[in-house]
Amino acid sequence: xxxxxxxxxxxxxSLERRVRSALIGHGSELTPLxxxxxxxxxxxxxxVGAYDLSERVGGEVGGxxxxxxxxxxxxxxxxxLGVVRRVESRNAYVVARDGDAGxxxxxxxxxxxxxTAIDQPQLxxxxxxxxxxxxxxxxxQVVEVAGQCRxxxxxxxxxxx
Amino acid sequence: xxxxxxxxxxxxxSLERRVRSALIGHGSELTPLxxxxxxxxxxxxxxVGAYDLSERVGGEVGGxxxxxxxxxxxxxxxxxLGVVRRVESRNAYVVARDGDAGxxxxxxxxxxxxxTAIDQPQLxxxxxxxxxxxxxxxxxQVVEVAGQCRxxxxxxxxxxx
DNA sequence: ATCGGGTATGATATACTGTTACGTTTTCTG
DNA sequence: CAGAAAACGTAACAGTATATCATACCCGAT
Numbered sequence: 001x002x003x004x005x006x007x008x009x010x011x012x013x014s015l016e017r018r019v020r021s022a023l024i025g026h027g028s029e030l031t032p033l034x035x036x037x038x039x040x041x042x043x044x045x046x047x048v049g050a051y052d053l054s055e056r057v058g059g060e061v062g063g064x065x066x067x068x069x070x071x072x073x074x075x076x077x078x079x080x081l082g083v084v085r086r087v088e089s090r091n092a093y094v095v096a097r098d099g100d101a102g103x104x105x106x107x108x109x110x111x112x113x114x115x116t117a118i119d120q121p122q123l124x125x126x127x128x129x130x131x132x133x134x135x136x137x138x139x140x141q142v143v144e145v146a147g148q149c150r151x152x153x154x155x156x157x158x159x160x161x
Numbered sequence: 162x163x164x165x166x167x168x169x170x171x172x173x174x175s176l177e178r179r180v181r182s183a184l185i186g187h188g189s190e191l192t193p194l195x196x197x198x199x200x201x202x203x204x205x206x207x208x209v210g211a212y213d214l215s216e217r218v219g220g221e222v223g224g225x226x227x228x229x230x231x232x233x234x235x236x237x238x239x240x241x242l243g244v245v246r247r248v249e250s251r252n253a254y255v256v257a258r259d260g261d262a263g264x265x266x267x268x269x270x271x272x273x274x275x276x277t278a279i280d281q282p283q284l285x286x287x288x289x290x291x292x293x294x295x296x297x298x299x300x301x302q303v304v305e306v307a308g309q310c311r312x313x314x315x316x317x318x319x320x321x322x
Numbered sequence: 323a324t325c326g327g328g329t330a331t332g333a334t335a336t337a338c339t340g341t342t343a344c345g346t347t348t349t350c351t352g
Numbered sequence: 353c354a355g356a357a358a359a360c361g362t363a364a365c366a367g368t369a370t371a372t373c374a375t376a377c378c379c380g381a382t
Binding site for chain 3: 027028029031033034066067069070073091
């Protein structure tokens with residue numbers, strides 16, 4: 001098993017500021033629970049499921065369990081604000097890159113679970129063109145590629161030799 | 162609500178032949194249950210969940226319920242053979258277009274549920290290039306666009322006027 | 323101060339999705 | 353026919369998501 005690579009480049013400080021202002025602009029605020037959820041997601045550096053997140057957040061506070069419910073509500077809020085993205089092929093969630101307009105491509109490593117998010121405007125453009133040709137009005141896109149990251153691929157090759 | 166559009170262009174006869182030979186090449190066969198699952202999926206003309214499928218297939222035979230288990234096994238087999246694709250953002254399954262090499266783009270209508278699958282080699286190429294640049298070895302890609310199809314978009318516009 | 327409203331969270335239940343383990347039936351084949 | 357392998361069933365369970373109702377808290381108006 002290769003070591004998880006840190007792949008989503010987000011600074012905690014700027015993330016917190018960004019989320020706080022997004023929430024305020026939305027008429028809400030960055031409550032302690034929301035902050036803890038955001039932090040747990042940030043610390044994971046990879047997609048985390050809602051229930052896993054619930055345990056992580058609860059664990060911080062002396063094992064007190066957080067209602068799955070609340071986690072989902074917070075995840076919904078965060079995704080609506082664009083600060084968190086759902087990884088469809090994993091049923092999990094990650095912190096969005098700063099500047100991610102919702103058209104990022106996710107490269108997901110089966111080995112270490114790391115996710116690399118990149119902006120790919122040409123790809124988004126292709127999809128838009130294709131959609132127009134179909135008379136289709138897109139409002140959300142999912143582009144996810146599963147495979148092995150560089151280090152996991154190396155490890156695998158050695159193992160097989 | 163607009164009428165569901167028929168979007169996946171597959172002829173039943175050729176589909177059955179294709180699946181049968183794929184199964185035989187795999188050392189299996191097209192059993193009655195597998196045939197009924199395939200048919201139900203074909204008739205739906207849109208993504209269908211596993212449990213929904215279970216009911217549809219069971220309903221044909223006097224309400225006898227088909228084990229979710231068997232449905233999943235068959236779906237797994239079909240997806241391995243490439244005759245069925247999983248729609249990640251819907252937790253559902255559709256018959257693959259003939260010639261779909263696994264790199265199709267799905268346009269999913271939120272209104273009528275219809276799915277339009279198209280081949281988009283340029284897009285696959287873009288993803289491959291990007292993967293190489295990252296040292297990433299892809300083995301599976303998911304490209305799904307949610308939105309409104311032509312007719313549902315029209316209906317919506319009228320409703321709003 | 324307290325009443326009322328809104329926001330946030332909890333508690334509980336339930337639905338939906340997917341997997342595992344094991345047993346039975348069928349079919350093929352020697 | 354015996355044995356093996358494939359196909360399917362049954363049951364239990366794990367994981368993911370939502371619905372509903374109750375509660376805590378803040379804050380402004382009375």
